[in-house]
Amino acid sequence: MNSDINRLYSDEEEIKNIREIAESTFGIKFDKIIKSGSEFNVLAIKTENVLFSQRLDSRTYFIQDKRFSFNRELGFVTNDKLLLDKCHAILAKLNISKSEIRKEKIVKEKVQEVEIDKSSNTLKEYEIREGQNFAKLYRQIDGYPVWSSNMMLSLTEERSIGFMQLHWPEIPLATIKETHRLDYKISHGFTLPEEKNSYVEKIEAGIIHSPAMGFFMDIYPTIRVIFKASQDGGKKKVLYLDRHGKKVPTPRQIEKRFDDKFQTRTRINSK
Amino acid sequence: MVRFSTAGVNNYDGCSGNDLEHCIEQADAIRAVYEYAGFQGFTHWRNGDVWGSDFRDASNGDLASDGGSDIPDIYYYSGHGTCQNPPVSTDPDFLSVCGNFGTPNRVNIGNECRLGNGSGNLKFMFIDASCPMDLISIRQQWFPVFNGLHMAVGHSGTIDQDTQDSSGRSSSFAFSTSGGIFWFYPDLSVGDAWMTYGTEDIADGCCAVAIAAGSNREDAIDRRENERILDNRSDPTPNWFAWKWVCE
Numbered sequence: 001m002n003s004d005i006n007r008l009y010s011d012e013e014e015i016k017n018i019r020e021i022a023e024s025t026f027g028i029k030f031d032k033i034i035k036s037g038s039e040f041n042v043l044a045i046k047t048e049n050v051l052f053s054q055r056l057d058s059r060t061y062f063i064q065d066k067r068f069s070f071n072r073e074l075g076f077v078t079n080d081k082l083l084l085d086k087c088h089a090i091l092a093k094l095n096i097s098k099s100e101i102r103k104e105k106i107v108k109e110k111v112q113e114v115e116i117d118k119s120s121n122t123l124k125e126y127e128i129r130e131g132q133n134f135a136k137l138y139r140q141i142d143g144y145p146v147w148s149s150n151m152m153l154s155l156t157e158e159r160s161i162g163f164m165q166l167h168w169p170e171i172p173l174a175t176i177k178e179t180h181r182l183d184y185k186i187s188h189g190f191t192l193p194e195e196k197n198s199y200v201e202k203i204e205a206g207i208i209h210s211p212a213m214g215f216f217m218d219i220y221p222t223i224r225v226i227f228k229a230s231q232d233g234g235k236k237k238v239l240y241l242d243r244h245g246k247k248v249p250t251p252r253q254i255e256k257r258f259d260d261k262f263q264t265r266t267r268i269n270s271k
Numbered sequence: 272m273v274r275f276s277t278a279g280v281n282n283y284d285g286c287s288g289n290d291l292e293h294c295i296e297q298a299d300a301i302r303a304v305y306e307y308a309g310f311q312g313f314t315h316w317r318n319g320d321v322w323g324s325d326f327r328d329a330s331n332g333d334l335a336s337d338g339g340s341d342i343p344d345i346y347y348y349s350g351h352g353t354c355q356n357p358p359v360s361t362d363p364d365f366l367s368v369c370g371n372f373g374t375p376n377r378v379n380i381g382n383e384c385r386l387g388n389g390s391g392n393l394k395f396m397f398i399d400a401s402c403p404m405d406l407i408s409i410r411q412q413w414f415p416v417f418n419g420l421h422m423a424v425g426h427s428g429t430i431d432q433d434t435q436d437s438s439g440r441s442s443s444f445a446f447s448t449s450g451g452i453f454w455f456y457p458d459l460s461v462g463d464a465w466m467t468y469g470t471e472d473i474a475d476g477c478c479a480v481a482i483a484a485g486s487n488r489e490d491a492i493d494r495r496e497n498e499r500i501l502d503n504r505s506d507p508t509p510n511w512f513a514w515k516w517v518c519e
Binding site for chain 1: 315351439496509517
């Protein structure tokens with residue numbers, strides 16, 4: 001490999017590239033850098049106030065400005081259009097088609113405080129106020145939800161990014177094709193699993209993958225089945241199944257360094 | 272050294288409620304991340320070894336040396352709760368386990384849980400269940416729980432607008448609250464982390480809720496917005512409560 005090509009893959013070039021992405025695509029302004037480099041599967045630049053990081057195995061980016069949010073120095077923006085326009089601009093710069101946006105909304109935090117008046121044993125309520133807002137985008141490919149992908153973005157009052165997670169990995173064509181097949185199978189002979197004390201609330205084909213924060217990137221086409229409890233209003237069970245009705249592996253996040261399979265609890269207290 | 276416990280219940284055979292699929296995975300993910308971050312594991316019970324008595328103040332069940340929820344600094348629970356449809360202000364919030372001991376399995380949070388009192392140590396209670404922190408009844412249910420506890424997180428909903436048995440929610444929450452060892456990920460306060468990741472895999476209309484106690488209004492707000500696990504703040508005197516929520 002000649003030295004020019006070699007240089008393209010140097011540590012210095014890598015940091016230079018990520019900085020260019022941060023500045024040109026996301027509008028990050030870096031102050032004094034205190035740490036940069038890669039660890040695990042992430043490449044990052046950190047200053048006193050700003051973090052920008054990118055996964056090496058996925059189209060995944062994180063931004064955090066410590067001065068952002070409720071009651072902090074740079075505050076936050078509550079303008080829905082500004083938030084969504086910023087998201088769209090970023091996706092366009094990354095060549096992500098708008099057709100992959102399944103749904104978008106502005107999530108509005110609410111905050112409230114109450115004082116306990118101990119002398120009268122009463123509560124003094126304060127009004128509900130708006131907290132920080134963030135845009136949240138959900139993904140689809142060929143009309144199928146990619147449940148594990150998302151974009152979350154908030155802006156400071158200076159219109160810079162206060163917080164962002166963009167987790168939008170490239171999905172293999174084979175996965176997309178299989179998702180089409182799974183959708184076909186749902187209405188052509190797929191046997192729904194039976195679960196005690198619950199019934200199927202929803203069934204659909206889609207794609208799951210490992211979360212944004214984690215050291216693996218597993219991607220699976222799947223049939224997602226959501227169950228509703230028949231009684232007692234418990235948590236909704238969710239199964240992710242393959243074309244044979246078998247469970248797909250749960251996308252990995254971090255390696256477990258423990259195995260307590262055979263531990264059981266001694267009943268030392270009599271109740 | 273921060274100590275933490277995790278509890279995950281998938282198996283409800285013979286108990287009230289359907290079996291779940293991902294609660295143990297979720298509890299394991301919290302454990303894996305926090306142990307990597309250097310937190311010290313206290314107990315990690317699963318299925319029938321998670322007991323209702325672990326959450327009860329009565330008879331010091333929550334101080335049981337083999338699994339009481341008020342012993343460590345952090346306690347994470349993933350399993351069933353119980354939703355009303357819809358809840359009213361006098362309705363209780365619940366945790367519902369399927370224990371092989373320490374019954375009854377259903378814990379009325381407002382009546383039975385008192386965290387941080389006496390020799391209790393718990394600072395952060397993380398509950399991943401159905402409707403354990405309904406907004407309409409948060410005062411009656413959760414104010415009495417705080418007796419030294421700093422913060423709690425959960426969900427508010429109904430039978431239809433409910434928490435789903437997620438496969439990814441907890442690990443993101445753990446990474447972002449693990450105190451900065453993962454310097455390349457955002458380091459969030461407990462409240463911000465739950466607002467960001469607590470809405471993953473919940474039905475439309477369900478809300479992620481985070482509540483903090485404080486000695487005065489500024490303290491309560493500061494904790495709600497900024498308290499991190501490694502802050503090492505003193506226990507608050509619960510004169511004020513500050514909470515926040517986001518809804519899907």
